[in-house]
Amino acid sequence: MINYEAILSEIAEEIVPYLSLGKVADYIPALANADLNQFAMSITLFDGTTYNIGDFNTRFSIQSISKVFTFTKSLNIHSAELYNRVGKEPSGNPFNSLVQLEYEKGKPRNPFINAGAIVITDTLISHYKSTEATFENTLNFIQSIAHNKTIDFDSEVYESEYKTSFRNLALANLMKSFGNLDNSVDDVVKTYLKHCSIAMSTKELSRAMLFLANHGTDPISQQNFITPSQAKRINALMLTCGHYDASGEFAFYVGLPGKSGVGGGIVAVVPNMMSIAVFSPGLNSWGNSLAGTHALQLFTSKSGLSIF
Amino acid sequence: MINYEAILSEIAEEIVPYLSLGKVADYIPALANADLNQFAMSITLFDGTTYNIGDFNTRFSIQSISKVFTFTKSLNIHSAELYNRVGKEPSGNPFNSLVQLEYEKGKPRNPFINAGAIVITDTLISHYKSTEATFENTLNFIQSIAHNKTIDFDSEVYESEYKTSFRNLALANLMKSFGNLDNSVDDVVKTYLKHCSIAMSTKELSRAMLFLANHGTDPISQQNFITPSQAKRINALMLTCGHYDASGEFAFYVGLPGKSGVGGGIVAVVPNMMSIAVFSPGLNSWGNSLAGTHALQLFTSKSGLSIF
Amino acid sequence: MINYEAILSEIAEEIVPYLSLGKVADYIPALANADLNQFAMSITLFDGTTYNIGDFNTRFSIQSISKVFTFTKSLNIHSAELYNRVGKEPSGNPFNSLVQLEYEKGKPRNPFINAGAIVITDTLISHYKSTEATFENTLNFIQSIAHNKTIDFDSEVYESEYKTSFRNLALANLMKSFGNLDNSVDDVVKTYLKHCSIAMSTKELSRAMLFLANHGTDPISQQNFITPSQAKRINALMLTCGHYDASGEFAFYVGLPGKSGVGGGIVAVVPNMMSIAVFSPGLNSWGNSLAGTHALQLFTSKSGLSIF
Amino acid sequence: MINYEAILSEIAEEIVPYLSLGKVADYIPALANADLNQFAMSITLFDGTTYNIGDFNTRFSIQSISKVFTFTKSLNIHSAELYNRVGKEPSGNPFNSLVQLEYEKGKPRNPFINAGAIVITDTLISHYKSTEATFENTLNFIQSIAHNKTIDFDSEVYESEYKTSFRNLALANLMKSFGNLDNSVDDVVKTYLKHCSIAMSTKELSRAMLFLANHGTDPISQQNFITPSQAKRINALMLTCGHYDASGEFAFYVGLPGKSGVGGGIVAVVPNMMSIAVFSPGLNSWGNSLAGTHALQLFTSKSGLSIF
Secondary structure, X not given: OOOHHHHHHHHHHHOHHXXXXXXXXXXXXXXXXXXXXXOEEEEEEOOOOEEEEEOOOOOEEOHHHHHHHHHHHHHHHHHHHHHHOOXXXXXXXXXXXXXXXXXXXXXXXXXXXXXXXXXXXXXXXXXXXXHHHHHHHHHHHHHHHHOOOOOEEOHHHHHHHHHOOHHHHHHHHHHHHOOOOOOXXXXXXXXXXXXXXXXXXXXXXXXXXXXXXXXXXXXXXXXXXXXXXXXXXXXXXXXXXXXXXXXXHHHHHOOOOEEEOOOOEEEEEEOOOEEEEEEOOOXXXXXXXXXXXXXHHHHHHHXXXXXX | OOOHHHHHHHHHHHOHHHHOOOEOOOOOHHHOOOOOOOOEEEEEEOOOOEXXXXXXXXXXXXXXXHHHXXXXXXXXXXXXXXXXXXXXXXXXXXXOOOHHHHHOOOOOOOOOOHHHHHHHHHHHHHHHOOHHHHHHHXXXXXXXXXXXXXXXXXXXXXXXXXXOOHHHHHHHHHHXXXXXXXXXXXXXXXXXXXXXXXXXXXXXHHHHOHHHHOOOEOOOOOOEOOOHHHHHHHHHHHHHHOOHHHHHHHHHHOOOOEEEOOOOEEEEEEOOOEEEEEEOOOEOOOOOEHHHXXXXXXXXXXXXXXXX | OOOHHHHHXXXXXXXXXXXXXXXXXXXXXXXXXXXXXXXXXXXXXOOOOEEEEEOOOOOEEOHHHHXXXXXXXXXXXXXXHHHHOOOOOOOOOOOOOOHHHXXXXXXXXXXXXXXXXXXXXXXHHHHHOOHHHHHHHHHHHHHHHHOOOOOEEOHHHHHHHHHOOHHHHHHHHHHHHOOOOOOOHXXXXXXXXXXXOEEEOHHHHHHHOHHHHOOOEOOOXXXXXXXXXXXXXXXXXXXXXXXXXXXXXXXXHOOOOEEEOOOOEEEEEEOOOEEEEEEOOOEOOOOOEHHHHHHHHHHHHHHOOOOO | OOOHHHHHXXXXXXXXXXXXXXXXXXXXXXXXXXXXXXXXXXXXXXXXXXXXXXXXXXXXXXXXXXXXXXHHHHHHHHHHHHHHOOOOOOXXXXXXXXXXXXXXXXXXXXXXXXXXXXXXXXXXXXXHOOHXXXXXXXXXXXXXXXXXXXXXXXXXXXXXXXXXXXXXXXXXHHHHHOOOOXXXXXXXXXXXXXXXXXXXXXXXXXXXXXXXXXXXXXXXXXXXXOOHHHHHHHHHHHHHHOOHHHHHHHHHHOOOOEEEOXXXXXXXXEOOOEEEEEXXXXXXXXXXXXXXXXXXXXXXXXXXXXXX
16 A cells, blocks of 8 residues: 555655755746745645645746646547647747748657747637637636636736747748648647746646546546547647657656656556646746656655566 | 940840749738739949840839948948858858757857848947938948949838848847847847848949949949958858859859849859849849849850859 | 467468569578568567467578567667667658768667667677686577577678678778777677577567566566566667667557567567567568568557557 | 969968967877878979978878868769769768768768768778779878879877777768678778878879869879869869868868868969969868868969969
């Protein structure tokens, strides 16, 4: 029997020296003032039991974690056809690189780098016919997997991010030039950024991810969201591509499928057992939460849990 | 004594089989319908004598030839400081590539690839304080070196190009993300495209370039536009970078400093002697006029003129 | 209860149309004549039960599968210090690419691309002091994990491969120029190729890999080869990097840590349960066995086994 | 009338502060001990008059300047067919980069980067049937254009360079893997290095280059070495590619076709007038003589000579 409570307590203590080693995502003005001492970690088991430590009710900007939700939604709608427009390989490059995108004629390597998530947003806008309906449906989906109707986006973060989103606009324009964007660049980037600015706590995030630990079906409510095969593939993609050019590092040290965001959050799943969320705004050089990554590494070491 | 008249007549005849081998720049809708049979060539000597053949009064979109004029203007204003923001090396890459720009942190290799000319336009807007004043001053400068007040831009080409200018917007946004663009992406790209859509005939272009063959001073009017050292450097840049990733090819076969545009025009100078302009809308795989390049090669072979 | 016998029989039948779709590794003369109709698959469970189908006693050249064995050995000797000389990230590039290696100053992305395995071989030669002792120890190690003293290398394959090994020599020389190779280029490449030319059957390979499915300890003999943490990391690396620039694809469709070789073999592990080996010489465009990959995909679909 | 004597005297004085700013080519042991204070400059006019300053009789390793001579020889033998195996475009990359060579399937961008010169050496070996005959013919050719039978190679430099020539071996092996090398890698690299280790003084070099300033014919002896068209093309290639990724810089500041070597030498031609050689072992960051480049820049400024 694993004593989760004791493990989380130990982690909360051991993580302290790591909190100040990271840097906030200062290229997004609204995130630049985050308090580096913040830390939270939450676990949700299949029977609904949750273990939480730190600021687990504090909401933060989920940023790239939203890519898991939009990809799930788009895969559910378009299924395998989606792979004509986005690949499934690790990029080996930073999250916002244009180099590979130019060489590979506008087809992003995977849905979890920025270019890939922008294409995914484009497929949702084409499906829902408007940017408003797209955002609404995405938000509803997140609310429903998190079983929480109060989740919303942070308009200040959104506005702030849009003003400095030149890299994303470069990526989107490049894909548009290759014909891999159906809607207007501005519509797609704005909607993508709105998804990124959705705010959730670690408690909410760990609840929301549970269906991915259970082959697509929420083990508590028994609600089915996607097929087992799709769930398996999303997990595989999180493992190989969930942390940009530090995905190998994460697989190596943590050993769980996971996805990080520059807001400081990371989610991970232990297949057939639980989902985990962690938060700490200081980032390492790859743009992943430094203390968050370390906390997950401590968790898998202490619990012996890993997919390998 | 070189018999220019005879040489141009021979070229006009020998060039016929090459006219249909090129392809129009079909990614710019307004250029896609150009007549592949069009051909014109003009020479202007230092004493004002001109030799012309073909459609030498037909105006066409000068496109990237405008980069020579805006660079001249900006160099005249900012002199060597300009090289903090744009390099002077051949890129070895296509005119609209983003790869090198990302590796080299937003500083374009030279002012004659698209990214470079976009930065140059940005420096002009910063100097003239508005996009209107920038365009007006650029047009006035071109009118004055061409000694022709009727030269103007083609609004249809401009509108058409702006609608599909995703690559240029990607380049500009990427440079903006690196802090190498002071004005708004949209302002800069629109002004850049307006410069590109200026329409001139080969006769007008060969007249306009004469100051670059004469160390910065128009040999006819004796008006001085730039210093001898600046003229030398513009010519050096045209030789090494004037034809994108076919610059070596052009130096090799033609052996003159020159600059091409996707509208089908090419200008070149024979230092201390003359300037030349040629036009034919069919492009080779590098985006340079196919018959135009060949006509210049025939010209240097027949006349024995070359800088080497 | 999974009926492995039935599953293997089904696979052997369903795989037939895929056998002829691949291409043999024709750049290695001795492999160019392989019979495309060959197919074998073997499973070894923790209690020693084995299930086999096809040519499961036929030995073939393990090629890059040897990288798992040499890396295990070197990790055992040098532990984490090894990561100063080789990374742990997917490369996103073909197995023999030099591009990334030049940009990253001679440090290979991971031990499972050619450059990485060449460095690993170099670390072994430095440890064992000679190429002979290195090869002998590597072979002994493989014999001991496979519990089979008759395993040996195929000198014809080795000779043939050495004669055309220009890419590997280019990689080794490039690393040598960056100071990431301590021994002579020729010694290292020859020893590396000798490891690649070791010949094993699927039955032997599935037996040999069992310790990696059981945290570093052979579940049958209880012999310990590496620490649980090292075993976890080797599995993580196989998942993210085991199939070159198709590693994401393999994780996505198969969902198991695995490693392929251009000889047509693939090994994979189901943690805590079994190890699997498959063989079919026809390769897909990434250099991985086409039918082999498909057989593993059928296996995980039919058995429901996956780490995700 | 240009007073060359006075100009050279001024340069010798003004260059002093630049001598110590460069670094010797320390990756070649035998060059690592060069005296940074060495400086020499020589001019040879069409009537045979020479002007010399500094250590103009001191021989140094010509290194990459040999590429001009081997290319001339190979062009003379194989003429335009040569361009099937080597391009004529600036590379935009360092002299020993493998990146572009891999992307472009083993065909070097131009004959003046290392890969290009290695291919050129291969074409000579194929023609002369042996490495000995190749070197002998190359040396004879250099002796004949320099009108000096005492010129020879420096075996110490050659041996020293061969021992550390891993980059060149990487380039050669990569090209061999693409089928762009007919002879053995070792034979080709050794012969290439032997050409590089030929030692000449600035006085000898300026004499040797004279035929390239005069359309292929030595203006003193009237001996013809290549066609006017070939001479023009060699000059064009020197201008666009003669200084690796600083070729644009050289064209920009010096404005003459030229070629540098890491031994510290640079040669340049003023078409129809003279050839120039300069020597100073301290290199800039691109591997070109720092003081040598500056001396040539001073020369063109003071004399007003330039091709532009």
